[in-house]
Amino acid sequence: MSILKKLLTAVRGAASDAGEAIVDTQAIRIMEQEMRDAKKQLNVAKENLTKIMAEKMGVEREVKRLQKSVTEHEAYAMQALEKNDETLALQVADKIAELTNELETQTALLNSYSDNVKTLKQSITTTERNIKSLERELSVVKTTESVQKANAAAAAKFSGSGSSLSSASESLERIKSKQQKRSDQMKAAMELQREQGDGDLQSKLKAAGIVNSESSGNDILARIKAKRAAG
Amino acid sequence: MKDEMNLKLLASTLDGITTEQGLKLTADIIPGEIDVLQVQAEDREEFPIYVTVDDSQILCVSYMWKEPEVKEGKREELLDALLTMNIPMPLSAFSKVGDQYIIFGALSKNSDVDDVAEDIEALSNNTMDALEILSEYLK
Numbered sequence: 001m002s003i004l005k006k007l008l009t010a011v012r013g014a015a016s017d018a019g020e021a022i023v024d025t026q027a028i029r030i031m032e033q034e035m036r037d038a039k040k041q042l043n044v045a046k047e048n049l050t051k052i053m054a055e056k057m058g059v060e061r062e063v064k065r066l067q068k069s070v071t072e073h074e075a076y077a078m079q080a081l082e083k084n085d086e087t088l089a090l091q092v093a094d095k096i097a098e099l100t101n102e103l104e105t106q107t108a109l110l111n112s113y114s115d116n117v118k119t120l121k122q123s124i125t126t127t128e129r130n131i132k133s134l135e136r137e138l139s140v141v142k143t144t145e146s147v148q149k150a151n152a153a154a155a156a157k158f159s160g161s162g163s164s165l166s167s168a169s170e171s172l173e174r175i176k177s178k179q180q181k182r183s184d185q186m187k188a189a190m191e192l193q194r195e196q197g198d199g200d201l202q203s204k205l206k207a208a209g210i211v212n213s214e215s216s217g218n219d220i221l222a223r224i225k226a227k228r229a230a231g
Numbered sequence: 232m233k234d235e236m237n238l239k240l241l242a243s244t245l246d247g248i249t250t251e252q253g254l255k256l257t258a259d260i261i262p263g264e265i266d267v268l269q270v271q272a273e274d275r276e277e278f279p280i281y282v283t284v285d286d287s288q289i290l291c292v293s294y295m296w297k298e299p300e301v302k303e304g305k306r307e308e309l310l311d312a313l314l315t316m317n318i319p320m321p322l323s324a325f326s327k328v329g330d331q332y333i334i335f336g337a338l339s340k341n342s343d344v345d346d347v348a349e350d351i352e353a354l355s356n357n358t359m360d361a362l363e364i365l366s367e368y369l370k
Contacts, residue, residue, distance in 0.1 A: 132287060139265075139290050140335070143283045144328050146263035147294070168296035169369045171277040172362045178274045 035134045049120045056113035066103040244344045250352040272355045289338040298330035309368040322353040
């Protein structure tokens with residue numbers, strides 16, 4: 001079973017029947033153990049990788065040595081033939097055959113090591129990813145546990161019982177009314193500012209003669225008469 | 232060389248600051264099996280943001296509601312809404328631990344305090360938005 005699957009099982013199993021405390025300490029212990037095991041596995045895999053890579057290097061050297069040897073002996077065989085020494089040439093050819101067989105074996109071994117290294121590296125990457133996932137989940141679960149303990153302590157202090165605190169809806173309502181109050185206060189302050197500000201402006205305009213202090217009935221009548229005469 | 236992000240540093244830097252968008256924060260450390268930093272935004276004290284630091288990340292978590300608070304028959308719609316809202320929501324993501332619905336943000340442990348403050352601010356605003364939008368699914 002993949003680590004993630006084990007994790008989901010452990011976390012689901014932790015949800016209690018009462019629907020109250022959702023964090024099972026036992027589940028945390030299990031997850032912590034899983035993580036310790038995964039980390040151990042990771043270290044073993046890394047050690048294996050180092051060993052195998054070292055062995056692979058050894059085989060690589062051997063392959064190169066054999067290739068060089070084959071090339072050299074082929075040259076010897078050529079020389080023997082030029083000297084018309086068939087017997088010698090045959091002896092060298094036998095040696096080349098031996099070397100070639102050995103080379104084939106070592107090359108096959110090298111390929112197998114290369115594959116192993118690739119597989120191990122992939123498995124290590126996957127395990128590291130799994131461990132990071134576990135760490136993340138554990139972090140959240142442990143935080144939840146700490147917070148629940150703190151909340152329970154606080155609730156017990158004030159109400160004398162371990163009762164759960166208010167619902168999210170109730171809390172939201174309280175927050176909204178606080179915000180409304182603040183916003184109302186600000187609005188009131190702004191309006192007050194505006195009124196006083198306006199009053200100030202009006203008197204300034206009057207003083208400057210831009211706005212008439214009073215429009216009298218006569219003034220208005222005269223204006224209307226003038227309009228009628230013009231239109 | 233940057234100081235390694237730790238809870239004490241965060242606590243002392245965040246306590247009493249006002250964020251870019253005007254949230255006034257207070258921060259205290261809750262001791263426990265792992266130390267948790269409790270950050271509260273003014274007027275939103277009922278939805279604290281809990282911050283923890285470990286080897287791989289800085290985690291900020293806020294608790295929204297519990298399973299029993301979900302209206303009967305509305306759970307599927309709620310879950311659908313949560314999944315859909317994950318992408319447009321900046322920096323945070325919805326999740327569930329047991330029967331507790333949470334919203335969280337995760338930062339690299341190489342982040343600086345400004346990054347954490349920004350994440351906390353987003354988390355708080357997102358929590359309020361989510362509660363507002365999803366209140367029709369809650370009792």
